[in-house]
Amino acid sequence: MLESRAVDDVAEVLRHEIARGVLAVGERLAPERQLALRFEVNRGTVRAALGRLEAEGLLSVRQGSGYLVRDFRRTGSLELLPSLVAGRSAKERLAIASDLLAVRRQLAALVLERLREVPSAALASVRRAIEDFELAAQSRDVARVAAADLDVLAALLAVTESPVLQLCASPVANVLAELPELRDAIYAEPQTNVMAYRALLAALELPRTKRPSADQLAVILAERDRVTLARLAER
Amino acid sequence: MLESRAVDDVAEVLRHEIARGVLAVGERLAPERQLALRFEVNRGTVRAALGRLEAEGLLSVRQGSGYLVRDFRRTGSLELLPSLVAGRSAKERLAIASDLLAVRRQLAALVLERLREVPSAALASVRRAIEDFELAAQSRDVARVAAADLDVLAALLAVTESPVLQLCASPVANVLAELPELRDAIYAEPQTNVMAYRALLAALELPRTKRPSADQLAVILAERDRVTLARLAER
DNA sequence: TCCCTCGATTGGTTCGACCAATCTGATGGT
DNA sequence: ACCATCAGATTGGTCGAACCAATCGAGGGA
Missing domain, CATH: 1.20.120 (Four Helix Bundle (Hemerythrin (Met), subunit A))
Structure with missing residues (x-):
């Protein structure tokens, strides 16, 4: 069957948490290394997932600072x-x-x-x-x-x-x-x-x-x- | 100033080539390792860029096969x-x-x-x-x-x-x-x-x-x- | 001719290391 | 007490190499 990729799974979970408000707008996400532990994947895989969410307008990121949850109602799409x-x-x-x-x-x-x-x-x-x-x-x-x-x-x-x-x-x-x-x-x-x-x-x-x-x-x-x-x- | 990330540069170039038709719909992209040489960045950076383009609906990917240019008029967004x-x-x-x-x-x-x-x-x-x-x-x-x-x-x-x-x-x-x-x-x-x-x-x-x-x-x-x-x- | 097999190709993931921007808190001077 | 400064810790960005997994394709066998 269609075995989904690890990166898709991680992105899906985080996307869902943002959409449901578990992660509030403006909140800081856990650091990449910590998310890697949580999802039991490599940091690179986490980065790939976060990159997708950033492209979708759900996250903003600044080096040294971290990821912030954006207001998907303003920057998201269908x-x-x-x-x-x-x-x-x-x-x-x-x-x-x-x-x-x-x-x-x-x-x-x-x-x-x-x-x-x-x-x-x-x-x-x-x-x-x-x-x-x-x-x-x-x-x-x-x-x-x-x-x-x-x-x-x-x-x-x-x-x-x-x-x-x-x-x-x-x-x-x-x-x-x-x-x-x-x-x-x-x-x-x-x-x-x-x-x-x-x-x-x-x-x-x-x-x-x-x-x-x-x-x-x-x-x-x-x-x-x-x-x-x-x-x-x-x- | 706003030093853009390497991944953004790569994604921008490829996005532009797809939008302009330099890369035709259905065409296969060069392999990741080859793109890494062309852009003089690490393969991981290329992957990050390709992942974004895939999320934007510009590319489809299959392990072992490669990346295909999708019809952005059907799968792309604004x-x-x-x-x-x-x-x-x-x-x-x-x-x-x-x-x-x-x-x-x-x-x-x-x-x-x-x-x-x-x-x-x-x-x-x-x-x-x-x-x-x-x-x-x-x-x-x-x-x-x-x-x-x-x-x-x-x-x-x-x-x-x-x-x-x-x-x-x-x-x-x-x-x-x-x-x-x-x-x-x-x-x-x-x-x-x-x-x-x-x-x-x-x-x-x-x-x-x-x-x-x-x-x-x-x-x-x-x-x-x-x-x-x-x-x-x-x- | 058809099918299978196996090696080569190519994407997916992992690990480890280092760089760069940012943040934090201690320090020290006023 | 206040504030500017600086050093170390934190965190994202990139790199390099290695290995796994799915796919492709050429060559060989039935």
Whole structure:
């Protein structure tokens, strides 16, 4: 199986402690040599883990002084949402899922704005990705469906040619796949997603002047998320 | 001065090469030992740099096989936008700035939606942050103004109590401060920002039933960004 | 032709040492 | 009593070498 590396284990534990507040903001971390004893790994391994957390914005470090816990709400990114979700109440997890889908819709609105201006021919790659998604949707393998959905998003984002939209949307999409509860709710009935994509594609392949407004397109995605949240709430 | 660490230098060079496409997606990186020779540092230092890039989603690694360049458009995040901006044409940089501000507005819309439902008393911390921002705005020190603006955002996000909004909005705000060109354009006339914040705060401190709609509030931010982009375009 | 095996390659971890920045507390002067 | 200063301890940063573990690939055998 996927034997995780020692460095990942150490980083995971510390990340979790920061996310849960066991290590308060501004607090000093134990020295590297001490952490090495605690986790029973070499100091170099501890350093690798701490380096990752620093890159994630969870720690700051000064030579001779030590590591300080930063305020992840100001310097963190979505990557650590999974650690943040662990141990929260069902109600809180539902609120998080709702917010996450809302953010996705807001970003999708920008993407759709741009796609409305693109010649239909440029959507060939999107059509292919959606057709692959339809195939995957029949497999009932949630992981495979989720992967195919990421491919659809990548195709859509590629057409926008906007690095900003790509770099903003990708983390949102990727974190969805790392929240099993939410991911299962999204793909519990993949046909819902297939229908939404078909509707979007049909609208965007119309002649440019006849395409629905961005608001009208957004309705399709809003309905999809509404279904997902209802499914999530009734558990 | 700020003597950067060797590990940061190595990571920066490799990050830049990936962002610029010198290292193509799917390509294998040179082995660690070889990179150590190239950069004239220890292999452990190279490993630390590669570990950061892996955490940033730029590389994948398999023991015995090596490092592969991932598609940062799918697995990266906003952190690497600065590397992506370097070397682009003025026109492209303007499009990036425009997109970035558009994303910020979309996220701000969600934040304002929630703030409209919050009792005025909860906005005391926001008022304090805005007053500090007004003081900083008089200093004409762009870095200080930008820092105070981040404090305002943090206060706004804290009121929402939404970890998702916090983790989504922070990277956007932080990357703005790392793009000098855009940052200078935003704060060239700080009074513009002060006026916008005052208007927002006044609107949100009204009795809940008398507050303007989220759309009306969004207009204030849109106007602010319009000014910024005009300033950026005329250079 | 296919498959297996074994050596070479490459990342993962450990150990030990030393350098550099910082912190702390004792010292000594005012 | 207060404070500046300095030396030693603490702590992160880098280095070098060694060995383990997963993978790859060329050569040989069925």
